[in-house]
Amino acid sequence: MSRALLIVDVQNDFTEGGALAVAGGDTVASAVTAHLAAHAAEYAVVIASRDWHDAEGDNGGHFSDEPDYVDSWPVHCVAGTDGAAYDPLLVTDAVTHHVLKGQGVPAYSMFEGRTEDGETVGGILTAHGVTDADAVGIATDHCVRASVLDAIAHGVHVRVLTDLIAGVDEQASRAALAELAHAGAELVDGAAEAEAR
Structure with a gap:
C-alpha cells in the first residue's frame, strides 16, 4: 500500500x-509547505x-468578460x-x-491534466501502486472537489485535510465537503491528527 499527496492549484x-x-x-500555501516538511517521506508521490x-481565446468558454463564476470566469492562470x-x-x-490542466479547455480536476512528459494523474497513481491519497489545496468548492471525486472514481481512498484547503464560497464549500464525504472521502484535520500521533 502506498500513499500520495495531491496538491491542487496553489497558485x-x-x-x-x-x-x-x-x-x-x-x-x-504556508500550511502545505509545513505539512511537506513534516510528512513528505510518507508519500510515494507528491x-x-x-x-x-x-x-x-476563451479556453472553451472558461474565460468571459461577463463571468457567471460557475462555468465562466475572469482571465486567470494564463500559461x-x-x-x-x-x-x-x-x-x-x-x-x-507537476501537472498542467485547462490548456484551451475548461478543467477543474487535476485528473484532466498532464505532466510535461504526458503522464496523467491516474497513470501516475497506478504506476506507483497508490491506494490512498491526501488531498489539499484550492478551491474546496471547485478544483479540490473535482479532483477528489476523480480520485475516488479511480479507486483511491482519499483523506481531505480540512486545515489545508480554502474555498471560494463558505456555503458551497460546506456542501462540497458533505458531497465528498458521501462519496467516500474521509475529512481529517491534518494538524490535529499529527499531534495525536
Whole structure:
C-alpha cells in the first residue's frame, strides 16, 4: 500500500492579490509547505496541479468578460504568467510530478491534466501502486472537489485535510465537503491528527 499527496492549484491567481483570490489561500500555501516538511517521506508521490490556460481565446468558454463564476470566469492562470506560478509560500522541492490542466479547455480536476512528459494523474497513481491519497489545496468548492471525486472514481481512498484547503464560497464549500464525504472521502484535520500521533 502506498500513499500520495495531491496538491491542487496553489497558485498566485488563487491566493491573496490574485485574479481569483480565495481568502486563506496564502495560509494554505504556508500550511502545505509545513505539512511537506513534516510528512513528505510518507508519500510515494507528491503531485501538484496548476491551471495553465491559453492566452489566446476563451479556453472553451472558461474565460468571459461577463463571468457567471460557475462555468465562466475572469482571465486567470494564463500559461507562463506570474498568476499561473505556484504561490511563493508553497515550497515545491518535494513535489515529484507537476501537472498542467485547462490548456484551451475548461478543467477543474487535476485528473484532466498532464505532466510535461504526458503522464496523467491516474497513470501516475497506478504506476506507483497508490491506494490512498491526501488531498489539499484550492478551491474546496471547485478544483479540490473535482479532483477528489476523480480520485475516488479511480479507486483511491482519499483523506481531505480540512486545515489545508480554502474555498471560494463558505456555503458551497460546506456542501462540497458533505458531497465528498458521501462519496467516500474521509475529512481529517491534518494538524490535529499529527499531534495525536
